[in-house]
Each structure stands twice: as structure tokens, then as C-alpha cells.
Amino acid sequence: MRIKEYTTVKELTGPLMLVDKVSDVSYEELVEIELSNGERRRGRVLEVTSEAALVQLFERATELGVKGAQIKFLGKGIQLGVSEDILGRVFDGWGRPRDDAPPIIPEERLDIGGRPMNPEARAYPIEFIQTGISAIDGLNTLSRGQKLPIFSGAGLPHIQVAAQIARQARVLAKEEEFGVVFAAMGITFEEANFFVTDFERSGAIEKTTLFLNLADDPVIERISTPRMALTCAEYLAFKKGMHILVILIDMTNYAEALRELSAARREVPGRRGYPGYLYTDLASIYERAGRIKEKEGSITLIPILTMPDDDKTHPIPDLTGYITEGQIILQRNLHQKGIYPPINVLPSLSRLMDEGVGEGKTREDHRELSNQLYAAYAQGMEIRELALVMGEATLSEMDKKYLQFADEFEQEFVSQGENEDRKVEETLDLGWKLLKMIPTPELKRVRDEFIEKYGHRDSKEE
């Protein structure tokens, strides 16, 4: 490949650089900028005409001027070199080693943009993953190949929850090659370190690849970090047959980097200044999760985002929810009550649950039991609100039962230890135990035979 070199920088604005009088430059080509002091930086062609190329800089433009820099167009897109040695390694957000080990010797180099999976080739995710967390396994299950985000807020323990999932996740009755790819965008060193230490402690670090762009790393680099991670995951999953869990944190920082770039390009902004193509852009990341027919591996994706102002209608959680197959929502008032994990099951959802549970997968009563728990908790919550306005005195006997159910559901079912790994049967039995508070005729969502078989109800209660 012929490398084209220019010194004709014409404009520098924010993360953008306009290079004049270029020829033979292609759209999305990788660019290397060599400063007069020998330092190298990277960019990518965002727009190209017969005369000029608009380049997005991944690093700060500091010390870059219209004179003195050598601009090289490298004749290829942004790539990640991969081999099996990629497991157990730590890279920066651009795929360069961040640990002390030498760069890996790539078996091949892959374009990080990836290509869209043909919907015809997709295998529908149906395998239940036991996370050991009741609020997830009981009511919002995770399946292999699913993309299930965690919507969190600043200061909530999403990191602990994600680490616990990574540590405990397993497919029942199977021993398989399992790995984690972790991408950090703009989180602090301490937060990233929490994961690293946790993975080291559990021994999972051997089977983990980390891409870290931390809070003080270049902002625009964040745009490529999740793509690096997913390229690595695709390689491990679909070329090496591994089951890969990808954790992306924090997608809010990612979207902000995108907004910064969009503003610099003076694009017409959509909601709250985010670009109109945010949906499509996020989809190009999230849709890389999945399974392929007749292939061994899988990519299960857990993106984590902090909702600005705990607002679920903010464009980042909103558009994420429109793409992913459900969402796990952490709620501040549960956290304040001391409940860990503070998962609010009502607005949480797993769209693939129906296929993942039931006889031969988890247990025959799973689906109906979860519907019943939902309904009862929802009713309890409604009564709790009513009681706040009217006082508990106005509540009927039945209302009080639901209210108590809601309280205990939070305290016993949702709440559990950070290292507590509950089997799915334990979770389900716990659900039945709590339902004992509710009289049988109220249990409209479960079959009588299940009530008899799993409910362990005292016949006198009825």
C-alpha cells in the first residue's frame, strides 16, 4: 500500500483537522500525524472531497499547528491485531498494550467497524445464563447472545453488579470456553481497578481482555474503544468458538465524545445536542452481540450507562433501550435503603426471557412465577404510594398483605450479598416462599398445579 504524505494542514478546529490538496485519500482511512518533535498521533478521515480531507483526531490537538506536521494517510481503516494471546492482556482504548508485556503478534488484523451480521445467519438466543442474582435470574433473565444493559446513576453500585455477573455467570450443566472482554470509556482509575482486582482475585483475569480509556485519556479515542473490544470479542467468539461476555462502561461517556465530535462538525443537533444518528451509531455497537447458527461461540453484551439526572428518558438510556433486548435498572431509593443490588424490577425487562426459561431450561414454573411476583410487587408498590398519601390506617387487610409482600420482596428477594451466588432453584423457591403472604385466590398468574407443587402452602391459610 502506497502511503501518502502531506504537510498541507489548512484548519484545526476542536478534534477536527482539514488537510488540503490531497489526492487518492479514501473515506474512513486511518491517518497518522507526525509532529515536528517526532510524536505521533492518530486520526481518521470523516469526509473527503477531490481536494481536501476532513480528519477526526483521536487525541488532543495540542502542539499541532498548520505548519510542521507530517500527515500520512495509511491506506487502510482502523484495525486491531488479534491472536489467541489477546486473552489476559490489558490495552489502552486504541488497542496498544497498557500492561508491561510486548505487543501481541497478530494472527490477523481486523477492521474495527465490523460488518453487520446477516439477520438470516443469527441464531436466536435461548440459553439461560445463571448470574446468581435473584432479581435477574428470577425476573429478568440473561441469555447467551443477548444485549442487556444496566441503567445506573452516578454513585450507584453498577460496577459491583457488573463484576458480580462477570464472576458468577454460568450456563447450567455446561463446561465451556468462557471469556470476558472489558472496555472502559472515561471511567476513573479506581473504578477500572475495581474490576481488575476482582478479576485477579477470581482468577478470571487469565480469560479477560481489557481495553481501558480512562477519565484522563483522550476523549475522542472513546469512539473507537468499544469497537476495539467488540472486534476482539468477535474474533474470540466466532473464530475461536468461545463464549464471550462483553462489558462496556460507561456508554454515557462514549455518547458525549460523539456529541463533541458532532458539535465540532456543526451538524444539526437532535435531542439535547446529541447527533441525530446516535441511534444508528449505538446500534452499530450493540447489534454486534449475538449468536450465529451452526457456530459455537457467542457474544453476550452488558453495556453500562449512568443516566444523567437518573432520567430514563434522556437520549442515551432511551436510545439504548430502543436497541437492546431489555434493561436492568438500578434505583437510587433502593440503594439508599441499603438494598444491594438496588435493582428495580418493575421497569427492568428482559425481552428474551420467555425463551430462556421453563421446563428443561430452568424450571417449569419459572415463567408464571415471575409474572406473579411482578404483579404482586407492582400492586404492593401501588399500595405503598397510596399509603403515603392516605396513611396506613385506610388500608384494607388485603392491602396490608401486599404492602408487606413488597417490603419483604425487596429485603429478601432483591437484596443479596455481593458474593452470594444463588442457584436458580433457590431463587424460585424464595419467590414461592414470599408468595405465601398472599392468599391463594389472588394468585391468578400461576397454575393451580404449580401452586400445589411448589407453593408449599398450608391448606388452612386458604
Next chain:
Amino acid sequence: MSKEGQIIKIAGPLVVARGIPRARMFDVVRVGKERLIGEILEIRGDNASIQVYEETGGLKPREPVESTYQPLSVELAPGILGNIYDGIQRPLDLIKAMKGDFISRGIELPAIDHEKEWNFKPRVKEGKEVVAGDVLGVVQETEIVEHRILVPFGIKGKIKKIREGKVKVEDTITVIRTREGKEKEVSMLQRWPVRKMRPYKKQLNPEEPLITGQRVIDTFFPIAKGGTACIPGPFGSGKTVVQHQLSKWVDADIIVFTACGERGNEVADVLREFPKLKDPKTGKSLMQRTILIANTSNMPVAAREASIYTGITLAEYYRDMGYNVALMADSTSRWAEALREMSGRLEEMPGEEGYPAYLPSRLAEFYERAGKIICLGRDERKASLSTIGAVSPPGGDLSEPVVQATLRVVRVFWALVAELAYQRHFPAIHWLRSYSLYLDDLKGYFAREVAADWMDLRRRAMALLQKEDELRETVRLVGLDALSNQDRIAMETARSLREDFLQQFAFHPIDTYTSIKKQYLMLKVVLNYYDECLTALKKGVVLKDLTSLPVREDIAKVKYIPDKEVEREMEKINQKLKAEVSELITKTGGTV
């Protein structure tokens, strides 16, 4: 003069080319060395702006651009049903066979198999006068659908020759001598530009419902055959499930499902589910009446814009044969966003929320293609195209431009509400916020085909639900004790309406579909309960005994009774209801 133009600019899916000879708006062009497919959107002097239907990474200025001088068109002939296409009618299964599990670009593929032989049965004799739209003959396209080959538009004359038996789509099946004495060779294969509505003879008033088997829809907010409906709702509220349910169960002959900018796994779900589902009439796989268009969110955005036109043109083609066709578009918001993205790249003046000013007119044009019609041709075939679009408003905010523009053109509004979804009240279609403007057109049908008191039951049920809403407000303010016993019974009945009638679980083998007859019986038993209770109250029965009648559990489980047994079972339940109430009345010393 050169035959080709040259790329002068690339910005995402937008490419500008200079010097395409005789460039025309909306012509399809081939872009770059890989001959990517694009469409001209704008012409300024010698420069043409092109939306490219494939990824543009790696393209360079100076690469060639060649016009095909054809607008974006679909291929129409037997062999479409059961297929899954991308947004510009390329078969995804063949793309997979050619390129593997991930889609690459520059693929040129015919939409249908040109080599396959079909058994053509003529329906006209030599010497017969024919006009456009007349049925020339038929082939059995799938086990459940007969494909009718029509005289193409613009042709009129006498059949000079007609074939019978094995033919391929490109073979001449007939020669028609026009009045001017020209001889036209006609094959089964036609092409039609997707952005142009296919003509028909006359539009009719809709008067027959499109039965969906979904209780809240058929009973409360029905859509007519040939009607339009929209389902707006925040993420996770059930738009896709409703559209899947409709694709499975509506009493249409042909279904076109357009997955426009949505999830790959949902397409995989349809591909996995539909072949297993049986057409109730024939017992054959439902896939045999279905066409899927899948341009998922990670596939090129310009092809997403085209996908709904591809879908509706295929739908019109089958409508023209005389079929009732239903088209689902999930989601029109993603289509609108694609439009916005291209508009932004063209640097057009943005309207509300960055959408182009022509968004409402494009949406109107799309829904206008629905309707109940008389087809072209002499046999006055009636047919319909019903269009149902999902809308995905940001933050669930219904005041946003796509919802608003859609509401101005569609006649049914199924409002999905997040709160209902959280309570697992599915389908989360809100009974007080939704509407159907077809009720007047359809009431004759329901009275005739189901029961004379259908509309009356519906009205009473609706009134109870409305009353419940008001009573709830009272309860919130002053507590349950403030309500009269009559009101308490109204509340209980409304609750039963919500839980036992409106809630319908899509994944339950029986509950997933309810025949219209069963819907009627279900509604009736709930209202019977109400009437019986009111009478009993008058005779001094205490409220608590009425709200805890054992028969209520039976009423709650009616939804799980198979259609065949429902009449008999319902009889029993009504009797049990009567008996239990009579017993209470007798106990309080009253007379029944």
C-alpha cells in the same frame, strides 16, 4: 462525452458525483469500483448527490459513478413469498450463501429465482380482449397462495397466443395484439418503481374488520381491512410483539413484515417462529403467505429509508391480484431518522427536531397507499391493503414530530403506555387513550356477523372502564370507603375487564389468539357478573360476598379455554354465576 461521472465527495452514506451524463432525480446509480448501489437525491448543475445503500468506507474521490437510468424498482413475479429481503430486495439467504454470516457490499443478486420453472395455467383464451389488470393466468406460488398473473399496466388488446405449463419468469407467456396492431410479448416478470403507488380502479369505503384475535384491538379499537393504524410507545412497551401477533393471526391472505432499523434477533425470531405456525385454514406453514423485509439497525441507513417502500410495493402487487394484504412497518421512526440523516447530509433546512420539512408529506404518501379497492381489470376484484406502523417516540413523548405527523393520517391509534407494561398488563394498549375511527364503518359487520348487541356490550364495557378511572381518582382523594356499593361493584367489574379481558398473553398457546365469537362471550360474562351483582345488592346481599364469588375465578380463566369448548364452558359458567348469586339472595332472605 464520458459514460460515467466521478466521485468528488464522500461523507457517510452521501456521495457527490460530478458529470454523470443525463443524471435524473431518483435514478439508481452504481458508485465506485465496487459498484455500490445508490440513488440520486439532488442535482445541482453538474453535481449529483447520491444516497448509497451500502457502507461507503474505503471509497475515494475520482472513482467512477454510472447511472442505470432506472428508478429504484422491485422485481415482481412468482417466487417472492417466503423470502427475506434487505431494504432493496436482495435476498438475505443468498447473500449469506455467497458471503457468509456477515454482510459485505457490492453484491448483485436477482430478487427472485429466474431459473425456477412454474406451472402456468392460463385463464384466458386466444382471441379474448383484455385490459390492464385482467387475470391472464395463475401459478401456485406456495401451497396456500395462488399467484395471479395480470395484464401489465398500459397494455390493452387481444390475446394472440397464450402458453400453458412449465415457464420461467422471464419466458413469454402471452402475446397481446394491441389496437394499433403492435404485438406485445408479456412475461410473468415485471418491475415497478418503489416510490410510485400502483394504480387501481376505485377506492371503496372500509366496512369489514381486519380480525386480529387480539381482544383489546378487535373489541375496542378495531382496524378495517384496508385501514391504517399506528402503535406508538416507548421502548419495551410492546410494539413489536403486537405487530408479530398481527402478522401471525390477522385474517389477511398475505403479510408483509418490514423490520426497518430494528433488532437482528427479532428477525431471527420471526424466521424461527413463522415456519412452525400453521395457517388455520390449510394447516400449512404461515411463512408461505409472508414476505419479510429486514434492514436492521446496523445495516446501511439509506437502505433503511428504502425498505418501507420496497415493502409497500410488494404489498400492493399482491393486493392487485385481489388479496387482502396487511403490511407491518416496525418502526417508522427509524425510517424517519434515516430520512433526517440524509437530509442533514444534504444540508437541507431542518424543520422540527432536525427532521426535514417534507416528513409529514412523505408519511402521508406512505399511509395513503393503504385502502380497500377495486382492482384494475374487468372482473371487479375487491382487495385491500391495511397498513400498521410502529412509532418509537424519543422518551415516549407523543408530541414529537413523527407521532404527530402520523396521527394526522392514520385512523386507528393504539397507545402503548409504559406504566401498563411495568405492571405486566399486556398488550399495554391503553383503553382510554386509544381510538379507532372505523367503529362506525364496522358496526354493521359486527351486528351481522357476531351478535346484535355487540356494539352495546362494547359501549357498556367502555363506560365501566371510564367510570373506574374517575372512581380511582375519588379513592385516591378520600379512600375506598367513600364509594357506594354500586360503585364498588363497578370498580370490581372494571378490574375484571382489565385483567380477564384486556390482558392477553402473547406467549400462551391459547390466549395468544381469541376468536371474535369468544371475545363476545368473554365480554358478555363479565357484564353479566356486573348485572347480577347490581340486582343482588338491591336485594340486600353484602358487597364482600359478591366480590369474593367463587365463579370469578372461572371467569378469570376463560381466556385459557380452547375455542372449541368455549361455548359449552361458558354456558356452565353463566349458570354457576346465576346459581351462586341466587344462593346469596336466598340466604339474605330475598327472593330470586
